[in-house]
Amino acid sequence: MTDDPLLDAGAYFRKKTGLHRFLSGLIDKYRSLGRLGGRVALSDLSPEEAAALSGLLRADYRSGQEASIRADEFAIALAETRFAALDPVAVLGAFAGEALISKKEAKRRRARAWNDLVDRCRSEFPTANCVTWLEALAERRPGTATFERTFHADPGFADELRLVLRALANLPDRYLRLPLFSAGISGDPHAFDLQTSAGTHLLAALETLHRQRVDRGAAAPLPARSETSETEYQSLLLGRFFLVRDDIANFFSCSGLLAYRDDRSEPLPMWRHADADAAVLNVPLRELLRIDRLEPARPGPVFVVENSGIFAALLDGQGEVGPALMCLHGQFKLSGWMALEKLIEHGAELHYSGDFDPEGLLMAQRLIQRFPERIHLWRYTVTDYHASQPQVALTAQRLAKLEKVVHPQLLPLKEAVAKAKCAGYQEALLSFFLEDLGFSIK
Structure with a gap:
């Protein structure tokens, strides 16, 4: 027991393993609908699940049977427990270990976080190449989706994004070997090795910039990837920006x-x-x-x-x-x-x-x-x-x-x-x- 009834509720339901499948189904319904509604379908109930559901919902559930339970039955049952004063959605969040939000709201928050990062980078990196690339990221143009996905999956991606932007802001105007360029940008000659994530992201950024140059008639297109090896394609792309590998x-x-x-x-x-x-x-x-x-x-x-x-x-x-x-x-x-x-x-x-x-x-x-x-x-x-x-x-x-x-x-x-x-x-x-x-x- 703690001084926080919500923490106690979360701990209580986590111990009730027979309710886990039901509670997880309720959470999925909430995230999908944005409210506590619909039904949770459970097949082949285990003896532990049948006993736990019978005790909570005051109904007769049998092992091996199926169950279709309305979401509001959980709220009604919760009102008959010592957690009656608590919001059912908050209790489900305590069980899950995080506040519940709908998939729509989660998507909106992720988009806002990404847009906020891009906006901050625009003010930090006002050079032409950076602005062009950041505009492509903000507008989610073809070839840029991987950056947003990586941002949501990797908390350290923002620092890597800034590293790539420093590279774009300082592209050479004469041919320069990639390790020397990398050392000048980050102090690490291997920072943009093409098997690293930073190297992969730099290539993707350069590909976006080059595609826009081609669209403006300012550059000739590269060969299609099917017309050359991936290694040679990468070398040609880097070469368009005066960067040299082998x-x-x-x-x-x-x-x-x-x-x-x-x-x-x-x-x-x-x-x-x-x-x-x-x-x-x-x-x-x-x-x-x-x-x-x-x-x-x-x-x-x-x-x-x-x-x-x-x-x-x-x-x-x-x-x-x-x-x-x-x-x-x-x-x-x-x-x-x-x-x-x-x-x-x-x-x-x-x-x-x-x-x-x-x-x-x-x-x-x-x-x-x-x-x-x-x-x-x-x-x-x-x-x-x-x-x-x-x-x-x-x-x-x-x-x-x-x-x-x-x-x-x-x-x-x-x-x-x-x-x-x-x-x-x-x-x-x-x-x-x-x-x-x-x-x-x-």
Whole structure:
């Protein structure tokens, strides 16, 4: 016994285990209806439940039977006990260990708590990126629901939200490795590792910001997740905000390009010597981060292929020196995008050729969308498709990817591939590539 009758009532009913299923049913009814009403249905009563209900409700309940009990019967029964002065709903709350509120009210309170947090963060983080993202959170736009759910489940989420906002407020304007960025924001170089919750939340925030940039026409879209690996998608997304993950394994290959640092008029020695020796460079992202300019060694376009076998064959056909060549090695990596950006920034024209399959068309589309004024398709027409002697049958799953090819420049090729249902590959066009470049055919 205590001096608080409500505490005593809660303790009393918690000891009555035979009533627990009934009382829990009453609580569920209250939360659903917002009032004490309806009926509680109980099946297969245990002997203990039958005895406890019979004693409380002054009715005959039998073990193994079912019971359907009106909610107001509890209030009537409570009036016959030493707890008669207490509100039945308050007693149920004491039993549950918390004040009862309806699901509707609980939802309203959760929404208000979330909105209050977002409003406080708006005043704390007034920078453009933060305001844009917080508006998306407040309006519960697509891709933001996970934040509100996490907030309600994790009391420490508010601090993590502020950590992500500090990151958004201080995004770099030059490429920076993610661990260095993390250390600058939080003191912990692993704070935004992508397997951590903060890293996951940062990615989601960046995805929301990037989606809005695309909607405004201020950025080209990223590839769909189905078109690339999740790791590569994450790297590309981070790269749009000048954040870099893996800077060694992420590379492209090239010949006939020169790189410059700062305002120096002379190319960097490694690049100069490689060009003089007609050598191939495999350039990791790490090296790209150290240069400011990338240009063809000689006047003319840069010829870009995605197939390393074709790249090697073109190199075999050239003499001591030739036009600038690049190989992106399949699906585009951040290193490839960054190299293309640096070339275009300094006036280079790019001629691109890929395979005649749904994946190849989607890659070409991404390039055209990203650099619409500077990308020229090379040997990538319906005529070239037929010349590639397409024979590899495409599955229905791969053919379905053609629906995503929407750029007018690629529609005739899309229709040809869809009609033939076969893929064509660059290897069959090698003699044409060599002829276009003025190389010998061996």
